[in-house]
Amino acid sequence: MEKYEGYMFSALCSSNLLVSCLLFSAVTREQREPYMDEVFHVPQAQRYCAGRFSEWDPMITTLPGLYLASVGVIRPVVWLADLTGAVVCSTAMLRFVNLLFNAGTLYLLYLLLCKLHPHDKTTASAARRVLSALALSAFPVLYFFNFLYYTDAGSTFFVLFAYLMTSYGCHKASALLSGVAVLFRQTNVVWAAFCAGTLLAAKMDEAWRAEHAKKRDDSSSSYQVPLSVGGARRVLRFALSFLTSGARVKGFLVEAWPYAAVGAAFAAFVLLNGGIVVGDRTKHEASFNAPQLLYFLSFALFFSAPATLCHRRALRFLHALRMRPLLFLSLGALLVAAVWRFTYEHEYLLADNRHYTFYVWSRVFRRHALVRYALVPAYVYAAWHFLDVLATSSRRSLFWILAFVTCVAAATVPQRLLEFRYFIVPYLVYRVHMPVPAMPRVLLEMALYAAVNAATLYIFLNKTFHWPEDSATQRFMW
Known part of the structure; x- marks a missing residue:
């Protein structure tokens, strides 16, 4: 069975790389020049390719991990092929580095699914595991940025690599990889803390079980803490x-x-x-943007729908509403207060009409002053759904759930700008901890991701426009 799974995974890896290369060719052919943030990233990487490591663009806000990794990949090609750095360090070649990261991310996702769900040993489970890894590697927001020279592909790769090492107990390797991830994006320090929090949660869970087993005189006890106010007090x-x-x-x-x-x-x-922030800090100030967590929960609900939504979960939510109406009313009131007091509108969100978030904000949140409050019931369900999936499906202890939720909040709330790219890592960590879905759900998830990817790439390539004051071609993107 393992041999069959290996062959199937290898075949899908090859097919995925082939399709990605074809799409990469189409994107690069239509958009040859650096676009959006690439106008900062590409010239900086080319300076590094030329050996000018002391030169730095003050508009760049991240550390040089992406450029160092690119040089580490490209310079050997220059030496082996006896080419000039200017030829090899072109925009297209630099973008191609992210396709390599995508191939590595696919393998890491597969290894994480195997490690986190070791009890699924049948041939059918192997197929579902391989297809799930393939689907997650094509997660729409991440997949789109594989074709541009952005930090997301490398950042995600090293965070997942670090977490994989944590799951195997290789904490020195995990810390080293976490440090590399921070070089790609400073906020990845949150996921370094999550790796440490995973270790702490395991220690606490072990101590909790030992302590409870003594009280019950049952060394085999597997006591689980309920997700309730009383359970939270006991855990605290x-x-x-x-x-x-x-x-x-x-x-x-x-x-x-x-x-x-x-x-x-x-x-x-x-x-x-x-x-x-390394460079320009005027547009990247931290804030307590509490609704950002609510946007992430809604985002996670939408993209995980094929794997998680079912009538039993809906009935369970209705039952929870009947059993604890005051708790949900209090949560709703708290969210209304958070939306009222801590909603921020970044100037990029209001001015840059090339991003989908511009249209989400202008056509939903700014349609009427009450819309953002009308969405609170949906936020309540999204928050309950998120915790219910973790509690009932992930086979993780409550201590791990607390560590994860804390890190998700730490990674999203300080961000003043609504940007879907910030949701990539927390979503993938959330998704890999779900049990591997049944085959129809896996195929539905793949179909959803493929449809979104096809739509976004088609719009990027074909629905161009121009600003009145600028003759350059503009494109829509995440």
Whole structure:
């Protein structure tokens, strides 16, 4: 069976790369010159290709991980083929580096699915696992940016690689890869903290089970904490006792010190740099944009619908509403207050009509002042759905869920700009922890992603427009 699965995965990897290369050729043929943020990234990478590592564009806000990785891939080609760096470090070649990251991401997703769902050993499960990895590697927002020279492909690759190493207990390798991920995007330090939080959650879960087993005189107890207010209070009390126990904290730090080293290095960078952003900071200020988490939950609900939506879950939600109406009313009131007090409109969101978020905001959120409040019931369901999927489907402990939700909030809430690219990593981590769906659901998920990808690439290539004050061709994109 494993041999059959390996052959099938290899065939799909080859097919995926072939299709991606054909699409890459179409994109590069139509958009030869750097577009959008590429006008900053491409020249900077070309400076590195030429060996001018001391030159830096002050408009670039991220660390040079993408450019260093590109040079690491391209320079050997220059040496082996005896070509000039100017030829090999073209816009097209730099973009192609992201296709290589995409191929690696597909393999990482497959390994994560195998590691997180080891009990699925049948041939049918193998097929579903392989197709699920293929579908997730074609996740629309991520897949689109494989064809442009952006940081998303490399950033996602190294975050997933770090998490895979964490799941295998290779914490030094995970911390090193997390550090590389931070070089692609500074906010990836949140996912370095998540890898450490996963280790902490495992330690806490082990201590919780041992403590509860003693109380019940049952060493095989697998007591699960319910997702309730009472359960949250018990977990909070236990967490405080765990974190104030010197022996337990010492045992955790013995294993987690590589992540602490990454955190210390990042803190030193922030201190010396005077902030997280490297270059232009005027348009990248942190804020408490609480609704950003609600946008992510809605985003996750839509793209996970083929794998998660079912009538049983809807009935369970209605039952939860009947059982705890005050809890849901309180949550709804809290979300209304968050939307009222902490909704921000970034100037890019209002001015740049090349991004889909411009139209989402202008045609939905700005249609009427009450629209953003009318969406609160949908947010309530999206939040419940997200937690229900994690609690009932992911086979993770409540401590892991708390760590994950905390990191999702940390990765989204400080972002003032609504940007779907910020949702890629949290969504993929969320999705790989779901049980591998049944084959019809996997195929439906693939069809949804393929349809969205086809639509976005078609619009990008064919629905061009011009601004009155600028003759350059403009294109719609994520």
